Amino acid sequence: MQRMRSTARTLSDFAVVMVVLMAGCKPDAAVRRAEVLDDQGVKFDPAPNAASTGTLTGTVLFSGTAPARIPIDMSQDPACSLSGGTNLSEQYVVDHGKLANVFVYVKNAPKLKPAKVSVLMNQKGCRFDPHVIAVQAGGVVEFTNSDPTMHNVHSMAVQAGNKSVDVSQAPGAAPATVNFSDAENLLPVRCNNHPWMSGFVNVSSNSFYAVSGSDGSFTISGLPQGTWTVAFVHEKLGERDVQVTITPQTRTVATATFNAG
Numbered sequence: 144m145q146r147m148r149s150t151a152r153t154l155s156d157f158a159v160v161m162v163v164l165m166a167g168c169k170p171d172a173a174v175r176r177a178e179v180l181d182d183q184g185v186k187f188d189p190a191p192n193a194a195s196t197g198t199l200t201g202t203v204l205f206s207g208t209a210p211a212r213i214p215i216d217m218s219q220d221p222a223c224s225l226s227g228g229t230n231l232s233e234q235y236v237v238d239h240g241k242l243a244n245v246f247v248y249v250k251n252a253p254k255l256k257p258a259k260v261s262v263l264m265n266q267k268g269c270r271f272d273p274h275v276i277a278v279q280a281g282g283v284v285e286f287t288n289s290d291p292t293m294h295n296v297h298s299m300a301v302q303a304g305n306k307s308v309d310v311s312q313a314p315g316a317a318p319a320t321v322n323f324s325d326a327e328n329l330l331p332v333r334c335n336n337h338p339w340m341s342g343f344v345n346v347s348s349n350s351f352y353a354v355s356g357s358d359g360s361f362t363i364s365g366l367p368q369g370t371w372t373v374a375f376v377h378e379k380l381g382e383r384d385v386q387v388t389i390t391p392q393t394r395t396v397a398t399a400t401f402n403a404g
Contacts, residue, residue, distance in 0.1 A: 188253040191367040197389040199363040201397040203245045203355040203375060209237035210403060215339045222292035223269035223337065233274045233341070234379050241359025242401055244275040246328065246345040246376040248352035249366060250384075254280075255350040261285055261320075264332070264342060266294045266312070271332060271342030275378070277352050280304075280326050284344055286319040288312040295335040298344065302327045305346065309335075328376050343378055375399040 212231040217223035223230070236243040260282035265272045267289040278284055286296045291314050298308045304324030312319060323330075326348035334340035345352070353361040368391050375383045383399040 187256040204400040205242040206402040245355040252349040252351040277345040
């Protein structure tokens with residue numbers, strides 16, 4: 144009987160130890176919450192096999208004579224001239240028939256988890272630099288001030304998940320970070336202190352987007368094979384859509400042409 148009691152006590156002690164150990168192996172509430180709410184609760188599509196993807200590249204063209212870029216009078220704030228150079232209007236930036244600042248994105252493409260979710264828009268030389276940026280929905284834009292004068296970042300979002308912004312930034316102030324949750328094209332950004340300053344934030348619903356450079360070029364990598372509709376969006380000239388077929392491990396070239404008419 145004594146041996147049976149001893150055995151029972153040993154089994155009971157063993158069960159208590161196992162319960163404690165098992166409890167210790169479980170993540171606490173904070174860890175479980177972090178796992179569930181990671182990426183702000185945004186769901187992403189699984190990444191495609193790299194062997195089944197290709198690269199989309201091309202150039203945005205402008206046909207005809209582009210409107211002349213107009214020098215901007217910044218005399219109302221002498222600090223704006225300290226960076227040197229001439230500030231020109233940025234609605235039409237064309238070089239040898241190549242159009243810059245065009246937002247390029249693939250419609251209805253998979254929404255992959257972005258490798259980089261923070262994009263910088265600087266205020267430098269009393270202009271927004273770059274003039275046009277793009278970020279994936281769920282990403283963050285950092286607005287900074289590199290000028291020796293006070294600036295103001297003011298935007299009015301249309302989509303419900305995007306925040307409207309109205310914040311002043313002194314020289315050297317900490318960046319103002321804004322999260323954009325919903326897809327939205329050509330979200331305007333202004334400076335109330337300098338009315339000529341303008342820029343645009345584009346929020347892509349998926350991971351496949353770019354902004355054409357000063358030479359009109361763009362590149363979108365890792366696009367899954369298949370036929371896709373590519374949208375080209377310009378602040379003054381509207382949208383052009385081009386259909387492309389992506390073949391694995393190849394570079395597909397696409398062009399879009401805008402004109403002043």
